[in-house]
Amino acid sequence: MxxxxxxxxxxxxxxxxxxxxxxxxxxxxxxxxxxxxxxxxxxxxxxxxxxxxxxxxxxxxxxxxxxxxxxxxxxxxxxxxxxxxxxxxxxxxxxxxxxxxxxxxxxxxxxxxxxxxxxxxxxxxxxxxxxxxxxxxxxxxxxxxxxxxxxxxxxxxxxxxxxxxxxxxxxxxxxxxxxxxxxxxxxxxxxxxxxxxxxxxxSRATSELIKYAANALLATKITFINEMADLCEKVGADVQQVAKGIGLDNRIGKKFLHAGPGYGGSCFPKDTLALTKTAHDYGSPVRIVDAVVEANDKRKKSMAGRIIETMGGSAEGKTVAILGLTFKPNTDDMRDSPSIDIINMLQDAGARIRAHDPEGIEEAKKVLKDVTYCDGPYHAIEGADAAVIVTEWDAYRALDLSRMKEMMKEPVLVDLRNVYRPEKVREAGFTYRSIGRA
Ligand code: NAD
Structure with missing residues (x-):
């Protein structure tokens, strides 16, 4: 054809x-x-x-x-x-x-x-x-x-x-x-x-709605586990175990239950928002999706605060190494990536940013200002007061922690994708903060 x-x-x-x-x-x-x-x-x-x-x-x-x-x-x-x-x-x-x-x-x-x-x-x-x-x-x-x-x-x-x-x-x-x-x-x-x-x-209308319903449900799953992660931190539970414990139920399923900095990308943010607008126009609001949109926006904006807190309460004059800029690994897409809010807010708080991403740097240059782009993760962390894993690229999954500790000004690791085991990182002498794990 x-x-x-x-x-x-x-x-x-x-x-x-x-x-x-x-x-x-x-x-x-x-x-x-x-x-x-x-x-x-x-x-x-x-x-x-x-x-x-x-x-x-x-x-x-x-x-x-x-x-x-x-x-x-x-x-x-x-x-x-x-x-x-x-x-x-x-x-x-x-x-x-x-x-x-x-x-x-x-x-x-x-x-x-x-x-x-x-x-x-x-x-x-x-x-x-x-x-x-x-x-x-x-x-x-x-x-x-x-x-x-x-x-x-x-x-x-x-x-x-x-x-x-x-x-x-x-x-x-x-x-x-x-x-x-x-x-x-x-x-x-x-x-x-x-x-x-x-x-x-x-029918055409049904098909059009299927796409929005699918994306909204996936975004809801992510937002649900993100809110569970916050609750885990308060009550001393572990969100990864919660995700496993609920995900093994076939009615729930394991996928899209990874707590993180909030969903981004070229689809979920705009599609969830567009669905809420259509639903309101037709007088049939989708209140769950309204809440998802609001919770996710707040979450993306709250991540910089979490990083600053881990650095001891101030970012003024400090250098933060951002590992991963794209909204997820294996793409160069920067649209609505959580890294954008994180970097802008850290800069507003007085931090200097060094960043690495395996594929996203050219796209990042179009949306971010005053960032020092680095050749690799170790180059980015050189002299940094904190390193932050924003995107779980393979390149950040097995970092040499003792080498990192020697190269950084302060051994602080904020892991927004729960890539590392907390006890291992702390054993290596780091101040470590992840998502939804005590
Ligand atoms: P994109 O921005 O990467 O590509 C769109 C392209 O269309 C651009 O290259 C633009 O120059 C071109 N274009 C615009 N008007 C044109 C015209 N009149 N004639 C010829 N070219 C024209 O967008 P995308 O990410 O590929 O998304 C496209 C659509 O697919 C969106 O509706 C998106 O929501 C949907 N979608 C995207 C994904 C994804 O993962 N990116 C997944 C599923 C669905």
Missing amino acids: RVAMIGTGYVGLVSGACFSDFGHEVVCVDKDRGKIDRLLDGVMPIYEPGLDSLVASNVEAGRLSFITDLKEAVPGVDAVFIAVGTPSRRGDGHADLSYVYAAAEEIAHALDGYTVIVTKSTVPVGTGAEVEKVIMKARPDLKPGVDFSVASNPEFLREGAAISDFKRPDRVVVGTEDERSREVMAELYRPLYLNETPMVFT
Whole structure:
């Protein structure tokens, strides 16, 4: 089949490369010429494990190409995926759909035969219907269900494991109102039938809501264990044991029960907020998610205080080494990363920041000021009054504590990901603080 992917970011590029690897012919479109030029030179615009070789082999096989001009990409394809950003709208927190609608209008002008237009971006309930209206307005000559269909196909991949998530997903959700587009979508995902991936065909509105409900529930699980961690600290319990003790119950499950500095990233913060806005608009508030959003914001802002407290109550004139900047390991994505609030607040309190991240430094430079970036974790901790593990990259899992102690001004380790065993770190002579462990 032939596919056009509009938006060549984390989702569009991975989805496009994986569809081409399934054997489809895919053209990836992006307005950002720099991104397309880099891809044409074989350079990945993002860090995602395994992506460079997947892209290279499919480009070489002639199934994957890159272009800036949507008008050239759309004619003749079976499906056009909209995979552009849907960030939080400034001021009110609703999803900003301007990129989605702009892409839909451009697609409309390029349509030349029956095509399924698929929203892969995370979009609020009703967006598919709105996209259909945008297309009909731009092209009054076209009839939905006859000349084109609009389907919803939310993406559930995780950055850092995006390729395996796309190729071996827990499920594929497709929201469509007509049989013809259902057949196109089933054919596109047919290669997944081999691994018996469940296909959930549903209405467009249901599909749109599934994506937000999934992210909100995962964010709730994280926030729940984070609040349990705070309680553990007060009562002298251990949150990791609590997580294990509840997670072994199959009804609860082990995943997403790791206490930490609060969730960040390009999806959970904006999607939880957008869901609460939609729910309030429809007069059906999701109070649990309201509370999750508020608790997580407060949590991210409270982490700097925890670090300052561990340093003895003041950050003035001190040097803090930040280990890990991205919102999670194995990505270069800095969007809404907890490190941003932590660093800004430590700087406001008078601290100097030295930081290391295996992949995120270039993105970090765009959002942080006055940070000294270092080549490795030991370089970052040199002369520091405290080291803080913000992201649990493998590079920080087996640090040589005695070497660290010699290099630091003060042996203080704040472990916001519970990577280390408290007794071991204290034995090594450190003042140690982690999350939810006495
Ligand atoms: P991104 O910012 O990495 O990429 C979006 C790309 O779209 C950018 O390169 C931008 O230049 C391009 N673009 C915007 N308008 C365009 C247009 N009219 N024509 C061509 N290109 C255009 O975003 P992302 O992280 O890939 O997210 C995309 C969508 O997928 C969002 O709705 C997001 O919520 C959702 N999503 C993201 C993830 C994730 O892990 N990043 C996972 C699941 C779903």
